[in-house]
Amino acid sequence: MTSLVDIFANPTILLALKISVLILLGIYNIFSFVVLKQVVLMNKTFQTSYGTLFRMMALVHLVAVTLVFLFAFIIL
Amino acid sequence: MGLLYSSYIKSPKNVCFDGEDKDEQVLLVLRRHFITNFNWVVVSILLFNAPQIASFILRVNGVATWEFLPISYRTILFFFWYLFSFGYFFVSFLIWYFSVYIVSSKRVVDIDFQGFTNRRFSEALLTNIQDLTHTINGTMQVIFHFGNLFIQTAAEKQEIEFESIPDPASVQDFISDITRGVKIDGAPDIKEPK
Numbered sequence: 001m002t003s004l005v006d007i008f009a010n011p012t013i014l015l016a017l018k019i020s021v022l023i024l025l026g027i028y029n030i031f032s033f034v035v036l037k038q039v040v041l042m043n044k045t046f047q048t049s050y051g052t053l054f055r056m057m058a059l060v061h062l063v064a065v066t067l068v069f070l071f072a073f074i075i076l
Numbered sequence: 077m078g079l080l081y082s083s084y085i086k087s088p089k090n091v092c093f094d095g096e097d098k099d100e101q102v103l104l105v106l107r108r109h110f111i112t113n114f115n116w117v118v119v120s121i122l123l124f125n126a127p128q129i130a131s132f133i134l135r136v137n138g139v140a141t142w143e144f145l146p147i148s149y150r151t152i153l154f155f156f157w158y159l160f161s162f163g164y165f166f167v168s169f170l171i172w173y174f175s176v177y178i179v180s181s182k183r184v185v186d187i188d189f190q191g192f193t194n195r196r197f198s199e200a201l202l203t204n205i206q207d208l209t210h211t212i213n214g215t216m217q218v219i220f221h222f223g224n225l226f227i228q229t230a231a232e233k234q235e236i237e238f239e240s241i242p243d244p245a246s247v248q249d250f251i252s253d254i255t256r257g258v259k260i261d262g263a264p265d266i267k268e269p270k
Contacts, residue, residue, distance in 0.1 A: 004144035014146070021152060028160065035167060038192060042174040045187055045195065048079055049090045054170065061163060068155045075148045 018076045025069040032062040080173075083107040083222075084242045093178055093185060094197070104179040104250065108172060108240040109222035116168035123161040127154070167192055177238040179251055182258075184227055186236050198236050200229040202258040208251055210244035227251070 007013055036058040043051035079085055085105040092102065122129075131142070142150055171189050178185040184205070188196040205227055212223035217240075225238040225248055241247060 004139065008144055008146065017149065021149065021156075025152075025156060028156070028163070032163065034193065035163065039170065041195070042170060042189065045094045045197065046174050046176055046178075047092045048088075050080060050173075054173075057166060061159065061166065064155075065159055068152065068159065071155075072152045076152065 021072055021076060022069070025065070025072055029062075029065050029069050032058075032065045036062050079105075081110065083109050093176075093180075093187065095199075096180065097182065100183075101181040102178055103181060103254070104247070106177040106179075106238060106241045106247065107175065109220055109242050111216065111220045111222070112240050113168070113172055116165075120161065120165040120168065123164055124158070126161075127157060177241060179247075179254070181254070184236060184251065186238065200227060200236050202251075202255045204229045205251070205255045206230050208248045210248045212244065225251075 008017075036055075039054050039058040043055060079088060079091070083106060085091075086103075088102060088105050091105060096102070134142070145153070171192055174187065175189045176185075176187050178187070181202075183199050183201050186196070186198040188198075190196065207228035209226045209228070210223055211226075212218060212221075217223050220242075222240050222242045223244040225241060225244045227236040227238070229236065238244070238247065
């Protein structure tokens, strides 16, 4: 426990972790944008009454990921 | 509501597909049997519970909590993990939901989303259908009564495959009936499937 706390108290380790987390969130942000675009394409290919619901869910997902990315950029 | 989770939908309402004609009617919508979703459902449950499982493993190994990580990192990773788990669940569901096999009054359509970013759209006119074969292989398919239906066509693309559909025998019979009707008098001979 103590050794783990010491490791994460090291500023170099924290900087590396911060960059890793931001890259991870950035990649996931791009993925969530692709999900939204793909949902639009899927809805066009096969139209059902649930199309709007799926598009809204994909949009909310993208907005949430973007907010987490911005939040991480500020607080880390 | 049945459209959201069913794999076998007869005469669905409010459904149309890319390229559908105005005088065309969707008669049957099929998807892979729901049991084929077992793997991603289990993985999703594991993903949503992974933080608890990891905490348990840490506790067993003498680490009381996640406190070795600064609070800001814990907060971000907490949100990221649940968004990622939701993303995996959502994308897996969408691939299943939108990969459909459609039987209309004019054609059969196979819309296949492979790996989320790849789409394959195959269709064959009922008048081009030559032969129908279904197979039920393996223990799972016998227990849950699903299988594959192979549709041979006279077109350049020889075969359309409906994979892991529920009750393939009844679907084969249904397509066979409407194809015969179209070939004889130009109109599908629609009988209730099943």
